[in-house]
Amino acid sequence: MVKPVSRREFLNLLAAAGGAGAVVKAGAALGIMPAEAAASTLDLAAGNGRSAVILGGGISGLATAYELGKAGWDCTVLEASHRCGGRIFTVRHGTLIDELGNRQYCEFDDEPHMYFNAGAARIPNTHRTLLGYCKKLGVELEIFINENKTCWVQDDAMLGGKPVRNIEYTTHLRGFVAEMMAKAMHETDMDEPFTEEEAGTLLGMIRSFGDLSEDDVYRGSLNAGFDSGGFLNQGAQKDIIAFRDLLKTPFAMRLLSTNEGETGPILLQPRGGMDQITEGFLRQVGDRVSYRAMVASIQVRDDGVEVAYDQDGARRQIRADYCFNCIPTHLVTGLDHNFPADYVRALKHVLRGEAYKAAFQAKERFWEKQDIYGGISWMNNRSQQIWYPVAGIHRRKGVILAAYDYGGGMYHTRMTQQERVEAHLADGEKVHANYRDLVEKPATVGWHRMNHMLGCSARWRRSFREGWTGETEQHYRTLQAPVNGRHYMIGDQISMRSAWMESALLSAHWAMADLDRRLRNAPA
Amino acid sequence: MIRLALICLLCIPSLASAAEREPFDDRYCTTCHGTDGRGNEGVQAPRLAGMEPWYLKRQLENYRDGIRGAHPDDIEGLAMQPMASGLTDESIQDIIEWVGGWNYVPAEHTISGDLDAGRTLYQPCATCHGADAEGNEALGAPALAGQNDWYMVTQLRNFLAGYRGVHPQDVYGAQMRAMTTGLNGENDINNVVAYINSLSD
Ligand SMILES: Cc1cc2nc3c(=O)[nH]c(=O)nc-3n(C[C@H](O)[C@H](O)[C@H](O)COP(=O)(O)OP(=O)(O)OC[C@H]3O[C@@H](n4cnc5c(N)ncnc54)[C@H](O)[C@@H]3O)c2cc1C
Numbered sequence: 001m002v003k004p005v006s007r008r009e010f011l012n013l014l015a016a017a018g019g020a021g022a023v024v025k026a027g028a029a030l031g032i033m034p035a036e037a038a039a040s041t042l043d044l045a046a047g048n049g050r051s052a053v054i055l056g057g058g059i060s061g062l063a064t065a066y067e068l069g070k071a072g073w074d075c076t077v078l079e080a081s082h083r084c085g086g087r088i089f090t091v092r093h094g095t096l097i098d099e100l101g102n103r104q105y106c107e108f109d110d111e112p113h114m115y116f117n118a119g120a121a122r123i124p125n126t127h128r129t130l131l132g133y134c135k136k137l138g139v140e141l142e143i144f145i146n147e148n149k150t151c152w153v154q155d156d157a158m159l160g161g162k163p164v165r166n167i168e169y170t171t172h173l174r175g176f177v178a179e180m181m182a183k184a185m186h187e188t189d190m191d192e193p194f195t196e197e198e199a200g201t202l203l204g205m206i207r208s209f210g211d212l213s214e215d216d217v218y219r220g221s222l223n224a225g226f227d228s229g230g231f232l233n234q235g236a237q238k239d240i241i242a243f244r245d246l247l248k249t250p251f252a253m254r255l256l257s258t259n260e261g262e263t264g265p266i267l268l269q270p271r272g273g274m275d276q277i278t279e280g281f282l283r284q285v286g287d288r289v290s291y292r293a294m295v296a297s298i299q300v301r302d303d304g305v306e307v308a309y310d311q312d313g314a315r316r317q318i319r320a321d322y323c324f325n326c327i328p329t330h331l332v333t334g335l336d337h338n339f340p341a342d343y344v345r346a347l348k349h350v351l352r353g354e355a356y357k358a359a360f361q362a363k364e365r366f367w368e369k370q371d372i373y374g375g376i377s378w379m380n381n382r383s384q385q386i387w388y389p390v391a392g393i394h395r396r397k398g399v400i401l402a403a404y405d406y407g408g409g410m411y412h413t414r415m416t417q418q419e420r421v422e423a424h425l426a427d428g429e430k431v432h433a434n435y436r437d438l439v440e441k442p443a444t445v446g447w448h449r450m451n452h453m454l455g456c457s458a459r460w461r462r463s464f465r466e467g468w469t470g471e472t473e474q475h476y477r478t479l480q481a482p483v484n485g486r487h488y489m490i491g492d493q494i495s496m497r498s499a500w501m502e503s504a505l506l507s508a509h510w511a512m513a514d515l516d517r518r519l520r521n522a523p524a
Numbered sequence: 525m526i527r528l529a530l531i532c533l534l535c536i537p538s539l540a541s542a543a544e545r546e547p548f549d550d551r552y553c554t555t556c557h558g559t560d561g562r563g564n565e566g567v568q569a570p571r572l573a574g575m576e577p578w579y580l581k582r583q584l585e586n587y588r589d590g591i592r593g594a595h596p597d598d599i600e601g602l603a604m605q606p607m608a609s610g611l612t613d614e615s616i617q618d619i620i621e622w623v624g625g626w627n628y629v630p631a632e633h634t635i636s637g638d639l640d641a642g643r644t645l646y647q648p649c650a651t652c653h654g655a656d657a658e659g660n661e662a663l664g665a666p667a668l669a670g671q672n673d674w675y676m677v678t679q680l681r682n683f684l685a686g687y688r689g690v691h692p693q694d695v696y697g698a699q700m701r702a703m704t705t706g707l708n709g710e711n712d713i714n715n716v717v718a719y720i721n722s723l724s725d
Binding site: 080082100105347 | 557602607
């Protein structure tokens with residue numbers, strides 16, 4: 001008879017099996033350790049006529065203008081581009097895509113559901129600060145569908161390149177894996193540390209995970225979808241795809257986890273495009289923004305910050321008590337400034353990401369004829385993903401994402417527009433026959449070449465494996481701290497989790513709270 | 525600037541709605557090359573301020589015509605090439621005038637090395653680029669003094685590796701490539717660049 005495990009022992013067991021992360025999460029679930037903090041909110045002291053100049057109209061800059069403005073500060077936002085939002089970029093009818101060397105005007109039909117979020121596209125339900133702003137600013141949200149198992153999985157190396165439904169692929173994968181796990185449980189003393197009851201539950205979990213037969217063998221599953229029938233007639237099960245065939249594609253290593261972590265449910269998006277968030281802020285602080293105002297010089301003084309910027313062919317000056325700066329670090333290094341040496345070293349440490357996205361207008365919503373409503377098809381080729389829109393279900397046309405390369409975007413970025421489009425057509429037609437005839441009006445965005453951005457997201461870590469080294473964290477703390485108490489770098493670049501709007505907001509909140517604390521503590 | 529914006533608008537495929545469209549122009553060099561073209565190490569874009577108009581013109585034309593920046597391993601050149609591919613003769617002229625108006629700030633030194641070794645290595649370079657690395661228009665050799673040292677290192681590497689100066693129409697590049705064969709590895713490159721740095725101290 002196995003002795004029951006205590007709650008503490010159970011945690012230790014998990015730690016042995018899954019590393020410390022498992023303990024932290026399970027601990028929170030059992031109510032031992034504190035859960036994450038609530039949405040970050042600010043309670044700033046009255047501005048008393050103080051002024052701030054905000055460099056860059058990214059979401060962190062706009063949130064700073066909004067918060068300080070509410071507290072009575074005099075704020076000015078200098079934005080180099082013709083638009084605010086930076087990496088929040090919704091492309092729709094007539095939008096200028098200011099990619100240097102490949103400028104485009106978007107030719108999509110002029111309809112509210114015909115848009116493409118070329119930058120940020122997903123809001124995880126745990127990004128409370130961002131969601132809080134959406135609520136406050138009246139930004140209407142809808143559910144974003146990331147994982148849709150009716151979408152396709154395609155790999156030239158699997159089944160002669162024939163696309164299969166994600167649900168088929170993953171159901172079989174789970175079945176075979178569960179069969180192995182069940183066998184292992186019978187054959188070894190895997191159930192040793194558990195009571196009989198717990199071992200029974202575990203085996204039951206494995207069986208239902210893989211939809212195994214009574215004898216713990218996987219013989220296919222109706223979860224993979226019916227071959228025929230199912231409503232008025234008996235449903236016929238689809239043939240199994242051999243385990244070997246499933247293993248022909250690296251998707252075996254990825255597809256069971258696309259719906260986990262930060263891209264797990266529930267995800268949200270603003271109705272009508274991510275730039276509705278920018279618009280929400282601009283409804284509050286739009287009159288504080290100066291466009292096509294490109295910062296050229298930042299001089300931090302003892303009593304304030306002097307900023308020079310180019311606008312309408314002239315160099316202009318502005319002086320403010322404090323400065324908040326969300327200009328990408330790799331562009332700040334090219335400005336005239338008087339920052340201290342360690343600050344400059346830290347600025348130079350940060351590398352830039354290379355993301356690339358493309359979209360097509362579809363002449364008809366061909367995916368809906370295949371029962372697909374939202375979600376992602378995965379292709380093991382350079383275009384990688386096709387996203388189907390939630391917006392405009394059952395209308396005639398829609399905009400689909402035709403390629404998304406987050407890590408190695410230079411492959412497409414280095415192509416001409418014609419080459420990019422041809423590459424996406426050739427990749428996409430492996431999933432959707434007639435793709436070529438069904439789509440038109442491409443829009444492509446190589447973030448490495450977008451004017452005033454020249455990158456996707458800050459890369460602090462030199463290698464994924466190495467993670468955050470002490471040296472890297474030192475640079476990070478250097479950039480987080482203000483220069484002379486007057487100049488704060490902000491944005492998701494000043495966080496340990498770049499590439500999220502939430503991080504950009506939290507970084508701005510950190511800077512404002514830090515300044516507020518110092519002002520409150522200062523001798524009157 | 526306004527004239528240029530209009531020229532660009534005329535190149536847009538659909539003219540009918542051009543009037544309501546967001547305008548753009550070809551004066552975007554400072555996004556990469558920094559304030560007044562001072563050079564930006566953050567994106568590996570070199571100093572343009574103070575660059576000789578004839579040299580700037582030649583390079584912009586070479587980039588535009590695919591004579592420079594076409595080699596698949598010339599990473600920085602590949603970044604620049606599409607920036608120039610759409611430029612007209614007029615916009616190149618406009619850029620040269622624009623660059624000519626910038627304040628020249630000598631580049632910050634980021635590299636050190638053995639100056640004596642560098643001086644010896646520099647002797648053949650001096651024939652074209654001048655004893656003070658001041659450049660020589662008649663020979664088509666640009667000034668080196670005051671240029672970003674990290675940029676010179678990249679270019680020397682590129683010449684040596686055959687990433688630059690191999691296009692059949694790149695006559696000056698081929699000359700330069702032949703000259704770099706006297707450099708033996710990273711140490712030599714560092715030392716000669718450190719010496720060039722010392723000329724603008
Ligand atoms: C492809 C892609 C996908 C993403 N997906 C998601 C997602 O799904 N969910 C999510 O939450 N986040 C996502 N992100 C990240 C998110 O977009 C960013 O974290 C956030 O928008 C960054 O905001 P920011 O305030 O740091 O400023 P940025 O957006 O970086 O804005 C910087 C601003 O500075 C301006 N600027 C630059 N130079 C100058 C100058 N010299 N003078 C004045 N202004 C200047 C720029 O024009 C720009 O407006 C994605 C990003 C990309 C690129």
